[in-house]
Amino acid sequence: MSSPRLIVIVPRVAPLMDGVGDYALALARGLRAEFNIDSSFVVTDPAWKGSQVDGFAVHRLPGHTADELFEALRQERAGTVLLHYEGYAYAKRGCPNWLVEALERWHEANERLLLTVFHELYASGPPWTSSFWLSHHQRSLVTRLARLSGQNFTSLALYARRLEQMGNSANGIAVFSSIGEPLQTPLPLTSRRRRMVVFGTGGRRLQVYERSSESLIRICRELDIEEIWDIGRESDSHPVPNMGVPVITCGQMSGPAVREILLDSIAGVIDYPADMLAKSTIFAAYCAHRMMPLVAGYGSADDSDGLVLGAQYQLVDDLRELDLSSAQRIADNAFDWYQTHRLAVHTQRLAAHLETVTPEAREVLVHA
DSSP: OOOOSEEEEESOOTTSOOHHHHHHHHHHHHHHHHHOOOEEEEEOOTTOOOSEETTEEEEEOSSSOHHHHHHHHHHTTOSEEEEEEOHHHHSTTSOOHHHHHHHHHHHHHHOOOEEEEESOOOOOOOTTSHHHHHHHHHHHHHHHHHHHOSEEEESOHHHHHHHHHTTOOOEEOOOOOTTOOOSSOOOOGGGSOSEEEEESOHHHHHHHHHHHHHHHHHHHHHTTOOEEEEESOGGGOOOOOOOSSOEEEEESOOHHHHHHHHTTOSEEEEOOOGGGGGGOHHHHHHHHTTOEEEEOSOSOOOGGGTOOBTTTBEEGGGOSOOOHHHHHHHHHHHHHHHGGGSHHHHHHHHHTTOTTSOHHHHHHHHTO
16 A cells, blocks of 8 residues: 555544644545545544544554654655644643654654644743743744745734744635535525524633623624524533523534534624634634624734625624624625635645645646
């Protein structure tokens, strides 16, 4: 059997809950379906069980050491390695020295291609937090990885600018919907059930209700919302205040099941900083399914990400007037914005940088 064309390093993957892992798995599926590029995974979480996921082989590291990762890459006869990087996913304090050391050793020994998707860069905070004291070291690790990589990708224009300031170029592109995308153009809001969705982790869903319940009650009234569907792990269940309409607790659901709900809902609510929206797969899912994204967060998005308050999204607590017509306008703008970074766009950009792609195909992909 020939060795995989692409080795993907992730902290964890399904069935364990992980946004980075879901993103990586969806990308691998896209590369396999569109370009016949096979992948295998190196999972660094010792809690993961199994030997494959969705037909992709998985090598689980028994621990977090440079020797173990170096040996895993050697055993896989790794050609191109794709690293999905988020410091805190690989080390408790966000400083995965072992990871960077192993990749430097592997690259020096093999001189093969490393591609890195930076889902996060480095933390910051006030002097009484560990993130303040570790920020410099986290930034140093990011710099080493970026310089080691043949190509860097990131989800925010802000991150791309920071990498450039650190002397490294990067391709910035907002994330896609990791639960999948509609096969056909979604119906207009007038043809859907009067339903609102709250989707995410337990903590973020709780924040939605605690921070913005009064505003959501008003929005439900103005849009004639008849029910709210709360989607997320049941282990993350939380008390929900009286919202004036029934709140249906759905628990954790499969991607296809969530897509079916989103396609028949008017609005989706997410608790997230507005300036980070381009890196949220849940926000991307709302946009992909032509819903009105409502953000129970703060701030405003970076114009460089193509998101404008009042155009592609609204802040839950900053709405003056709302009706179905204005909701449709926002939903349409969000859907149009999503088309520039749907899954097919990501797979094209990544495939263009793989060593296994012929020069002729690469020329076509780069200019697609």
